[in-house]
Amino acid sequence: MESIEFIREWMTAHPTTASVITYLLWVIVVVGLVQFLRRLLRKKLPDTDTRYRTQKGIEVLGYVFIILLTVSYFTGNIKDFALAIGLLTAGITITLQELILSIAGSVYIFLVKVYKPGDRIEINGIKGDVIDIDSIYTTMMEIGEWVSSDNYSGRIVKLSNAFVFKGPVFNYSRDFPFIWDEIDLPIRYGSDLELAKEIIIRIASEQLSDYVENSIAEWKTVVDKYYIEDAQVQPTLALTMTDNWVRFNLRYIVDYKKRRMTKHLLNSLIGQEIAKTNGKVELASATIEVIRVPKLDINTPTKTEL
Template identity: 30%
Template structure:
């Protein structure tokens, strides 16, 4: 077979022999691979164990193939260093993404841009980190078609290398709270000062809870590593004027995973409070049309005639 390949490919006999042995080795190894996978599928009923076993067989046979081919072809090169150099260059080109993912994994382990349980956003996708592996990490998606920051139920697998190509936002690293704002639009005729006081009163429990949960202590802890400075951690109400009314904006601290719960709780209190206030009404985009009635009767169209009018007549 070696002589036939040598004549067919017009190469040295030794190279042709190595090529023939390589083809036989690949055929045998991958034949064993198919047999092993078939036996696993027939004898193991648990789907998870079957998946892991088939993966193990695939990885093992791939490594075995590389080792056998390396042993066959190493004599074709002048020395081991040359062989390893060529192999490394080839792998670097063919497996560039794999090496980038490995570098990303090392970056996660050494620098800790996020940990399991953190809420992050990367490449337009947001979610809670649920798993970190050698080549990828997984997040439980939030948002998308689901309103606010609720889970969609989908698991997104993100290559570790994406950390070097896309910016990443961490909702909870260093400081597990986020600032949340609730805009409340009142009509111009409403008693906005009373509305402002009402909102401040509703936000008071969040002022106490932020102290109880140790927001200030978390700020001090985070400031040791990041330049995080907040002069005011208590809830506050801002007032501004919009086209359709007076806008009151409630701003307060809340844990990243509890934003929607807090939003619902505060809106319930706002609606209940407004229902008891006769001088406060919610506004919405409106148009006001002013009509001016014109007198189109003959008497309304006549005017006093002057001397010029008489002469002209």
Template identity: 30%
Template structure:
């Protein structure tokens, strides 16, 4: 070995100390390359998810070069002989390189401990709404509802969201704490219609549909109040009256399960159509423009266009 060192020194002029540092640097590069290949091979065997493979490959592309720079610098720069300094810089570099994965792990821990949602809950995170179908270390998965479907029903699309979203986006939970939501259905009748009769029909329809829902909701609110400041004075369905541009708007407000929202509207509208169809003095209103001529007598009814 000494003869080899002397030969290299004679041929290149490099000292034995420099030769050792070069050799150690090459060994570091080879070792890190082998570690990268081994890790990627393990990941490729464990998962077929393109996204996860991409994240590992991307993270390693930062971690391996940074680790190599730190280790090789420790060989060549005397300042890195202080182990504490080296360890601090190395740890800081790892934290920077693994920022997203570490944030996702922290989000996963937050989800497990704080439980803003669990598997089976219907939630909204940012613009995405759906039912939680899986929670893993780095991401949670929802089965999307809404979007191009004009109702709270599944689109069939699965969305994977990083766990770090719980720190960046507001989350709305439709299931935990209080199982019911307030839903409203608007019915507009003409000014000439008997709106009082229409209101009585709507009150009967929604009361028949809701039945004992408010009693169940009252029990759930009592349980939810142990953890949240939830208070409702009235839980029974109600019909509100409001005058709008082209008629009298009757708004039905009632409690329903979030997964039964479209079904409840379907049932209620069928009953409304059946009830109003039998009444000659109740007519649905739609946007119209009315013209009045000053020369016409007050008894002459205005024309609709």
């Protein structure tokens, strides 16, 4: 009882210090409660997506409560919230411009659904899979750089959410989780072009049938949602006559995460089928073919001949 009375007298004698200490204690309580709820939900919720969204929601609510608590303590009245925020914003807009823009970017990402964890995006020249979005940063597992094709480089990249306002955001999986890819096959002149077309289209149709079937419904949703014309999702082939060979351009649709493996499979199977044609279809290459060597007389005349 004496210690409680002492604390009460001390707080009465030092109201400003007591108010700051009380405020800090409340902040610690809020932060502790947020962390406790996050750990509890991590154990109770089995679904990864639900667990992630719930934890982020609790984190945002904690931030909002701390802001309201700060305003109420340092303005004396919660009704002064708008005025306090206005004065605070006017004072720190220049010094904390990037931070404010990042927080605004996180709100924009959440409301407009620019991207979400699990999406593959390219932003500010960096491509990768989104693995986390917080109030300031987007965290990505990087793809490419020194690694060829769509493979992870192993680097984890943090990008400010402010970048959503500064340039285009390329989303590989939003609305339509498929992309178009192409393969160029050089076929030698004199080959059976009709047989070559039949081989390429047949293999592409067989190997890509699942992608084509699944993409039809997805593309219909895109056409209904956006002002965009319908597109061909079946494999298509276009021929171009060049100086050296006939270029067969195969265009096809594929899952955005399986582009490299699908291209490898198509090249391998098409090459095997061409080899079985016994020369009816031949792949061309940029080589020099010597068809005749002229005879050269290198005999030198003798003295008697002179």
